[in-house]
Amino acid sequence: MLVLLGIGVVVLGFVLRANPLLVVMAAALTTGLAAAWTPEAEFAIYLAAATDTLAAFGKAFNDSRYITLTWILLAAIGLLERAGLQERARITIATVKAATVGRLLWVYLIIRQGGAALGQTSLGGHAQMVRPLVAPMAEGAAEAKYGALPDRERFLIRSHAAAADNIGLFFGEDIFIAIASILLIKGFLETNGIIVEPLQLSVWAIPTAIAALGIHSFRLWMLDRALKRALPARSGVEATP
């Protein structure tokens, strides 16, 4: 049971907001030392356990270098950004004549999920897209329809803008073969003697991706209905037949 201390270290580390790399290394060493623990063990035994654990960690680190290799993608993505890829994405989204909050976020969800499925996980994100673009546009769509928004609805719309980004990213990225989570699965199965191809894994991310799109599309439709119920239509809008 003592080896479960390593999990405790991970949880404690995240709660204390320590640097996750440090947390991972501390959890590995804790697990190795806990496995060696006996009431009468001497210092030399712990020292040997620590170096053995570090060596085991090093072996696994070396065997899973391919996970970090995929960062060379950034050289190509950086070139595209330099040529205005994000600005282009903004221009394209802005041309969408979205009448409602739900529809606008739905279009963003599809762009985010589709982009992530093609490996373009940096096309989007809370700092790059949600705060400067998606949230203001969604608020704007609601204001055009209902006039000035009460705080409750304003923050609800903002929260949904962030949620669309997360859900699109999470349930799109695993369709791309070189994303870290796919490579982590491949590496894990390899250490257990099972060889799988990234493509086999990414294909089986598709059913969940479709389910996520379906469920969240329904949620966004419900959001539109909830906003319609909560907010009286702008008087000018109602006056026109």
Added chain:
Amino acid sequence: MISLEHAYIVGGFFFAALALLSVLDRENAKRLRNGAFYALLALSFWAGHAIGDLGNGLLALGLVVIAVLGLGQGKPATTTQEERRASAERRGNLLFLPALIIPAVALAGTLIVQYTEWGPSLIASKDKTLVSLVLGVLIAIGVLMMWLRPPVLAPLQEGRRLMDSVGWAAILPQMLASLGAVFLAAGVGEQVGAIFTQYIPLDTRTVAVAAYCIGMALFTIIMGNAFAAFPVMTAAVGLPFVVLALGGDPARVCAIGMLAGFCGTLMTPMAANFNVVPANLLELPDRKAALNGVIRAQIPTAIPLLIANIVLMRLLAFPT
């Protein structure tokens, strides 16, 4: 024949160039740390096979020490906001096309090795996807250099700009995979599995699948990260019960299991960069609460999706 070893040499050059350019960047007050961080990664790619297990462990420890001391953000020369907007207007939606080269080449390479006679003599079949991906990146860079005609160092400098903004988080997935291996060797998965089997009868496919998926989500909520939960829960329940005892296909079980974990990510404040950072960025009044607005907006999607994952795994993961 091109194998992963060759791809690692390319990776070594990339990180070595980043190290050199970082050290030369006088705008970055922490340029020596960035340089040392990337130099260690270059060493890992070039010489990882030669420095022994303990050597690699010390290398990883070195990366952790530099990361905890703190990395800086370099300021390579790049285009201005106005130049980018002008370029986006001028080049139109054609700009999206080169972004498709990388996945297209990766997919084409994988399929060629799998389905042609001559494919395996070009690319080592066990590494086909990763080697094809690296080729896709090199081809995309070549096309972009010819089309856009940026300065010669631009791909490396732009890569450095983005790598610096990712920072130490770049090696977190590799570190978590290594932690998973240490957990595996120490039998952490078996212990968690023992706790599970003590309370839940894992002898039918439906119960085992539900226990694995819900376990992935719960563990992710606790750990804040599906990557950290995956090796533990899969070694505890996924592999021994769903795959080995009950005949699940490992690729399908793991692919859907990871996504069940992602449902947990949607529901936890521990996943700070996805759920807390946006609440701060969007200035939500409840951003300090455990269940802030972003998480509350996500839970009604996360729970039905977790159920959908259980159903999908039960239906799809048992081909026989």
